[in-house]
């Protein structure tokens with residue numbers, strides 16, 4: 001088995017139906033997950049459903065980093081689990097390198113599973129405390145009966161070095177490591193089968209701020225050196241800004257806006273994206289936190305630097321509605337300062353709107369102007385609409 005120096009993949013793995021340049025690696029179409037709610041006595045029957053993910057479309061290209069952002073409960077983790085086929089979709093389609101994998105059985109899925117890996121948020125609970133680091137990282141190779149040249153132990157020691165740990169850590173247990181080091185072990189495990197795609201579900205949000213930049217830098221380096229594509233899930237737009245070339249914003253089970261990083265951050269058109277962005281601390285703050293740590297790659301500090309684009313700070317009023325009974329039409333309308341009757345009756349399609357760059361799609365009937373400037377803080381509450389809040393940008397007069 002020979003290894004491709006550029007991708008880190010074995011030649012055997014690289015052979016076969018490579019996506020043509022520009023062709024997506026993974027495509028989700030109208031992807032839906034509704035968790036049934038059971039009730040009634042004496043016979044349990046379906047009385048409703050949590051509409052966790054509701055008809056989303058997305059495409060991830062080879063080697064790119066795709067950020068998925070939104071508040072807690074908007075369906076990001078469920079999307080990640082659907083893409084890695086850890087969850088069965090209620091409807092829609094997932095294709096990987098041109099093959100429909102939506103409902104393929106375990107056996108047919110096995111070779112694909114090795115190419116799509118997941119990194120979890122919590123480095124404490126995602127590692128078995130009773131296993132040594134060696135056993136944890138070689139686990140995927142064992143399950144898939146893969147014997148790398150030189151043996152599994154050699155490969156694990158190589159992987160430990162790749163993620164910035166010592167090969168000497170092979171016989172240690174997870175409790176002997178810090179949070180950042182445990183997440184590195186999780187990354188090494190995800191790399192064990194030479195994946196093409198890693199779904200990273202909030203990989204740094206459980207870590208100390210000073211450690212976050214180090215782990216993001218590691219993932220950045222792996223993406224550049226091994227050509228691995230990432231779906232990077234985060235609630236924090238600051239992290240995604242540095243890591244992802246394209247960003248999708250989710251709200252209550254829907255993608256409301258998607259586009260390349262520059263377009264989304266400089267010209268957010270959906271009011272929700274605008275509100276989320278206004279809460280992003282200055283990018284230099286995040287970098288300064290990282291710079292206090294010892295292993296900040298120069299490349300990271302350079303990526304997407306400069307201050308965050310400056311809409312005035314927007315505080316959204318009210319809570320996210322229940323995904324069991326989401327609002328009709330546009331799901332964001334109950335918290336949106338621009339909502340009109342049409343927003344309740346007609347769901348806005350995710351589409352290219354005038355003023356957007358190519359590839360920037362927005363689902364809004366009354367999008368924001370395609371410019372951003374720093375403004376004063378303004379509290380946007382639909383209950384106050386009609387003049388009281390009509391100051392500052394982003395508000396229709």
Ligand SMILES: Nc1ncnc2c1ncn2[C@@H]1O[C@H](COP(=O)(O)OP(=O)(O)OP(=O)(O)O)[C@@H](O)[C@H]1O
Nearest residue numbers: 035050052070071072073074075076077078079323
């Ligand atoms: N197994 C499940 N059964 C029922 N409801 C679920 C299940 N998993 C998730 N949900 C619900 O689906 C919705 C989306 O959850 P999900 O975890 O995907 O959101 P998220 O954006 O990742 O949030 P967080 O950042 O808090 O994890 C939530 O309302 C959640 O309560």
